[in-house]
Amino acid sequence: MTKVSRRAFLQASAMAAAGSTLIPADLSGQSAAGPKVRRLKPLGKTGWKVGDVSGGSDQTDPAVFEDMFQRGINLVDTGAQYVGHEDVLGKALPKWRDKVFVVDKWDPPLVTPKVTKAALLEALDVSLKRLNTTYIDCMMLHSIGHPRYGGIERIQNPAIYEAWDEAKRLKKIRFTGASSHGPRMLDEIGWGIDNNRFDVILIGSNFLTHGVEPLLKKARTKGIGTIAMKSMTLYQSDLNIRGLQGKETNARQACLKWILASDLFDTVVIRMPNLDKVAEYLAVSGTTRLTTQDRGHLQLAAAAIGPLYCRPGCRGCEGTCPCDVPVPDVLRYRMYFEHYGEQKRAIQKYAQIPVSQRASACADCDAPCERACPYGVRVRERLVGAHGHLSLA
Ligand code: SF4
Numbered sequence: 001m002t003k004v005s006r007r008a009f010l011q012a013s014a015m016a017a018a019g020s021t022l023i024p025a026d027l028s029g030q031s032a033a034g035p036k037v038r039r040l041k042p043l044g045k046t047g048w049k050v051g052d053v054s055g056g057s058d059q060t061d062p063a064v065f066e067d068m069f070q071r072g073i074n075l076v077d078t079g080a081q082y083v084g085h086e087d088v089l090g091k092a093l094p095k096w097r098d099k100v101f102v103v104d105k106w107d108p109p110l111v112t113p114k115v116t117k118a119a120l121l122e123a124l125d126v127s128l129k130r131l132n133t134t135y136i137d138c139m140m141l142h143s144i145g146h147p148r149y150g151g152i153e154r155i156q157n158p159a160i161y162e163a164w165d166e167a168k169r170l171k172k173i174r175f176t177g178a179s180s181h182g183p184r185m186l187d188e189i190g191w192g193i194d195n196n197r198f199d200v201i202l203i204g205s206n207f208l209t210h211g212v213e214p215l216l217k218k219a220r221t222k223g224i225g226t227i228a229m230k231s232m233t234l235y236q237s238d239l240n241i242r243g244l245q246g247k248e249t250n251a252r253q254a255c256l257k258w259i260l261a262s263d264l265f266d267t268v269v270i271r272m273p274n275l276d277k278v279a280e281y282l283a284v285s286g287t288t289r290l291t292t293q294d295r296g297h298l299q300l301a302a303a304a305i306g307p308l309y310c311r312p313g314c315r316g317c318e319g320t321c322p323c324d325v326p327v328p329d330v331l332r333y334r335m336y337f338e339h340y341g342e343q344k345r346a347i348q349k350y351a352q353i354p355v356s357q358r359a360s361a362c363a364d365c366d367a368p369c370e371r372a373c374p375y376g377v378r379v380r381e382r383l384v385g386a387h388g389h390l391s392l393a
């Protein structure tokens, strides 16, 4: 019989009583060597016990999924918008189908106030084919609360809910939900919770954001599963923080540990493009508290990144710009350009903003947007830089 330390046993017992389970490393039962999922939590009322660390998009090799699943990751997030991602997942999924909870999403521009039930069901069938499966565990509305895709009327289209009902009847989906990190995240996710539309929500949250707690409390009360995203604010920017040079891995892990230790969410999806990242992030699975070193890393990161980082779900500067510049969108495209290594995508997205609303006007503006920012983001400077990076002119 495997020996388990008294401390590990007591910790596991206490967490099981709270609804979550800490898995001692030597009892995980998973075959891969190296870091594994160490903690399971109920995903709302879905009946699924989800690992505390889950897989976000970005994999281009099915072998990365295979490694993730062998290490105990049992929820993955995909979507029609991540071109090619459903296909890659579909190569790895059949072998693991009953052990992995798949979150998928319709392409955001498809979901309009006029989209029909037939069009949504047709798109669902395309995704099922790409995923190489007969069902999706949770079908979500993608990126609600983003003005660029329209207002709340798009998610109030009855065709969505008729399509979901029909797909459930046909056993093509099991649960429904929505994702958001847009400026109207709290309003639109809140509408869906109030109107009993969602079983699971996927929202932006990290150690630099605040304000999601009441929404999460409401979701929990209704038994809605909660998933965090955008929890790794650092990406490559930690390389530019003097105090963190040489400690990039630990600093990224500290960001992840913050969301795990906060216990705000049932799980968190993280982009894991390769085997190294899978191992790096799973090394902190099971975290329930931060160390002094973690707090030091987060303080350094907050001081360096805080004034540069536009928080997901914030609309503090909305309505202040005389030129109607979509500030959160432009700043996010700059983040894609600088920190995600997605220069082409960032430039293409910026080009979709009408010329009169681009950040060319910011250089000569006294920046009422910046005065309105509760986080002290250097908004004007960031926008001027964004225009420089993203403008093809
Ligand atoms: S700096 Fe001026 S022009 Fe630019 S977004 Fe802010 S208010 Fe608008």
Ligand code: SF4
Pocket (backbone or CB within 6 Å): 309, 310, 311, 314, 315, 316, 317, 318, 327, 328, 372, 373, 374, 375, 376, 377, 379
């Ligand atoms: S710039 Fe500041 S106020 Fe505006 S959305 Fe971003 S974090 Fe919020």
